[in-house]
Amino acid sequence: MKALLLLTLLTLCHTKPYKPINVMDFMKNNEIMQQDLGDDDDDDDGDDDDYAEYDDNFVSDCPEWCRCSKRVLQCSDQGLTKVPKDIPANTVLIDLQNNDITEIKEDDFKGLVNLYALFLLNNQISKVHPKAFRNMDKLKILHLSYNELTQIPDNLPKGIQSLRLHDNKISRIPKGAFKGMQDLNVLELSANPIANSGIEPGAFDDMATLYLRIAESKLTAVPKDLPSSLTELHLDYNKIGKLEAExxxxxxxxxxxxxxxxxxxxxxxxxxxxxxxxxxxxxxxxxxxxxxxxxxxxxxxxxxxxxxxxxxxxxxxxxxxxxxxxxxxxxxxxxxxxxxxxxxxxxxxxxxxxxxxxxxxxxxxxx
CATH class of the missing domain: 3.80.10.10 (Ribonuclease Inhibitor)
Structure with a gap:
């Protein structure tokens, strides 16, 4: 099952230039999401093989300009300039891609403790509050690609499995930026102006990831101290001049x-x-x-x-x-x-x- 999730995430990692994520296809292909949703109901007979059985009881309370169904909030392509208010507490997936959101504030996702996937691709986000993702222990998928971020957001949830920051303006990876992220399968940092001098010693300390991509950047050498857990590494489209034994x-x-x-x-x-x-x-x-x-x-x-x-x-x-x-x-x-x-x-x-x-x-x- 872990292999299936990794394959799904890698497919999403090769979407350049911006290509919208089909949320319904994502849900159908992501078996681990189905499993996590089913964990909330221990009294049923275990027959949860179809999303039609998930709760739809918050549809009438759906935020303006959004569509709500099956604990999923879809607000893509609506010209939104900020995150909608009053998002139902039992939401597990939020789709806010391709809008005009400029900032993620402290309370934008407050109380969404069951959130599993958050798609914020192709906005104009330049600022993320340090407490924006607090108490999101179940968040596994966070996609912030195609925005205006100049730094990696602080205090990212430790349980994230796919983190995409492709095509922002990030030039620095500080020490401990991904501290404690032992479940990370995919880390996408491509198309950012990252040079070797911008990767601080210890930037990848105390983390584990299987797939790392820092393509289309400003690297002139292979970065040092990469995660030893890596099974796949992409450093293509850089300016690396030689490979050394170390x-x-x-x-x-x-x-x-x-x-x-x-x-x-x-x-x-x-x-x-x-x-x-x-x-x-x-x-x-x-x-x-x-x-x-x-x-x-x-x-x-x-x-x-x-x-x-x-x-x-x-x-x-x-x-x-x-x-x-x-x-x-x-x-x-x-x-x-x-x-x-x-x-x-x-x-x-x-x-x-x-x-x-x-x-x-x-x-x-x-x-």
Whole structure:
């Protein structure tokens, strides 16, 4: 069930430019939300397989310009300049996306202790009161992307599982910004003017997250002290110039890594030693002149994107280990097209550890 939630959240994380979230589809796909809603009623027979059984008794008290049903408040696309008043206390999902709200005040969500998901995307929010999310122990989804925030909101609920701050004006991640957030599955910080100097030492201390995205920013190097819990890391569309051996030493659970569309010219030997579980690496659209060292030691690596670089030579042992049994999973994709390498000079044994001949993309992909 946790895997299903993560998949749902990752789908929502790739919505750029702004694309409205379909709240009803979100509810149908989010089984954990269904489970949490059902926990409030211990006296029923457990038959809660349809949202039609949830309470609709607050519909007549719905705030102006909003629609209320099944403990869901929908107020998107209404030109609202502030959060509606008198939101029913048993609301579990609030949709306020695509309005003109400029500020989240202290009492805007007061008393909404059952709130599970809050969508505030595509407003003009520049200020969030430090106590705006107090007593929201059940809040799991908080999306604040496409706003005017200049800093990460204070006192975020510790139980949040998806936090999206994509496309704001945040340039600084202070120490302890995500302190105690051990349930965080998805943290989206892309399209903010974040430079390495803006990430304070200890910024990611005392937190755990599976998916972190700081793409389309101003990074010139891989940030230090990233959460060791990471399984997926996106640093694409930055200005990173090289990879060093210490960059990923703590990320032993990392499985997927995006570094495409940077300015990487050099990968230090031993860079991927600390990522024994890595399965997918994106290093395409960089300035590499050779295949990164150490790929042949990665037992589970299956997908390697290196196209659109300046690679002119591929060695016979660049991808595959000398001992066949050392490789636990075969490559399903190696892309080398749009490089100056003469593919007809590559020795046949070079790709001895691929799943099929179609796994390798060379030349210009013409048939």
């Amino acid at each position: 960059d990923f030493l703590r990320l032993r659970s990392l499985q997927r890594l995006w570094l495409d569309f940077n300015q990487i010219k050099y990968v230090e030997n031993g860079t991927f030693t600390g990522t024994p579980k890595i399965r997918e690496i994106h290093l395409d659209n960089n300035k590499l002149k050779k295949v990164p060292p150490g790929l042949n030691t990665l037992k589970y690596l299956q997908v390697m994107y290196l196209h659109a670089n300046s690679i002119s030579y591929v060695g016979v042992n660049d991808f595959c280990p000398s001992r066949a049994r050392a490789k636990k999973t075969l490559f399903t994709r190696i892309s080398l097209f749009a490089n100056p390498v003469k593919y007809w000079e590559i020795q046949p044994p070079t790709f001895r550890c691929i799943s099929s001949r179609n796994a390798v993309q060379l030349g210009n992909q013409r048939k």
